Amino acid sequence: MSRRTVHSSSHWGAFKAVVEDGRFVDVLPFERDPQPNDLVAGLPAAVHAPSRIDRPGRATVAFARKSVGEDWVAVHTHMSLFRGTPSRSYGKFSGPNG
Numbered sequence: 001m002s003r004r005t006v007h008s009s010s011h012w013g014a015f016k017a018v019v020e021d022g023r024f025v026d027v028l029p030f031e032r033d034p035q036p037n038d039l040v041a042g043l044p045a046a047v048h049a050p051s052r053i054d055r056p057g058r059a060t061v062a063f064a065r066k067s068v069g070e071d072w073v074a075v076h077t078h079m080s081l082f083r084g085t086p087s088r089s090y091g092k093f094s095g096p097n098g
Contacts, residue, residue: 012037017044024048 005016005028014033018026024044029036046052062076 010040010043012039015040015043 001021003018003020005018007030008015008017013036014030015036016028016030017024018028024047027040027043029040060077061074063072064075065072
């Protein structure tokens with residue numbers, strides 16, 4: 001079994017990812033972070049969750065609506081820069097104000 005640590009970071013701070021045989025399996029706190037965030041402990045499970053869409057770098061879309069009962073509208077998108085990932089966007093965007 002191959003085991004190594006890799007420095008990485010997320011929205012919740014820096015950490016060391018424990019990788020076994022190419023699979024992200026655990027998180028260790030970054031040694032120079034005075035207040036490491038406990039939320040990073042869930043990253044290995046999130047990365048390998050069965051509900052995760054297996055299309056790395058595809059897209060992130062944030063939705064918002066004016067009020068309860070209104071239609072949801074995409075207000076932010078992030079498309080991948082990975083070579084070979086389609087850059088085409090589907091649907092129409094007019095913003096939350098119409």
